[in-house]
Amino acid sequence: MSDWLDAVKWDAQGLVPAIAQDAASGEIFMVAWMNREALEETARTGRGVYWSRSRNKLWRKGEESGHVQTVSEIRLDCDNDVVLLKIEQLGGIACHTGRRSCFFQKLDRDSQGGGHWVTTSPVLKNPDEIYRK
């Protein structure tokens, strides 16, 4: 019954990285971590569930923000150690900063070979309004 979970190569902490990608556009929203329980619940319920390393507990994405993820497809890479979720992001905001995607920092190179990270996407909603303190 759970052979498919046994096939995943969990790391020393029992985790694998999981990419959440827009099922429609291919845009990458975020990368978070999953333990076995998170992946099982994601597959069973069709909602994005992760393991919060900072809070050290199961994190049902959207439980505070309402920004739930509906998962239409679950993929695994060739080494069995990275999960890819095709999702629909409710509310259109995946990032805790209130932006659509977590990947809003783009490297801008200068002619001297240096560079800096430029913020490319607007804050759609104030995080204070997303998360009740």
Place this chain on the structure above:
Amino acid sequence: MSDWLDAVKWDAQGLVPAIAQDAASGEIFMVAWMNREALEETARTGRGVYWSRSRNKLWRKGEESGHVQTVSEIRLDCDNDVVLLKIEQLGGIACHTGRRSCFFQKLDRDSQGGGHWVTTSPVLKNPDEIYRK
């Protein structure tokens, strides 16, 4: 000059995961690891360079296979601990199995709540022909 490299939150091994995504279609090809040197060289040369954890050395993608990655954009997530590369995959094969993408295993759920990983993509080139032994 290298402030942008200092901004990255390298893990205890000095690594971060890096996603390689098709710049044109949004398809995710692979996830590999980068150390500081790999990211610096990727930005400087515009070629995908990673850190091979199995071989414990710098891995210039395509050095054996010819399947070089041309990098058009480098992004960093909100936690500064995941890199996203927008790339063009030369040869159209990113995976060491000879497939286009490493994410060729798709979860197929059955009615009893179990599931199994189904291979969805064909091998485009025999790995024995890609890598000289």
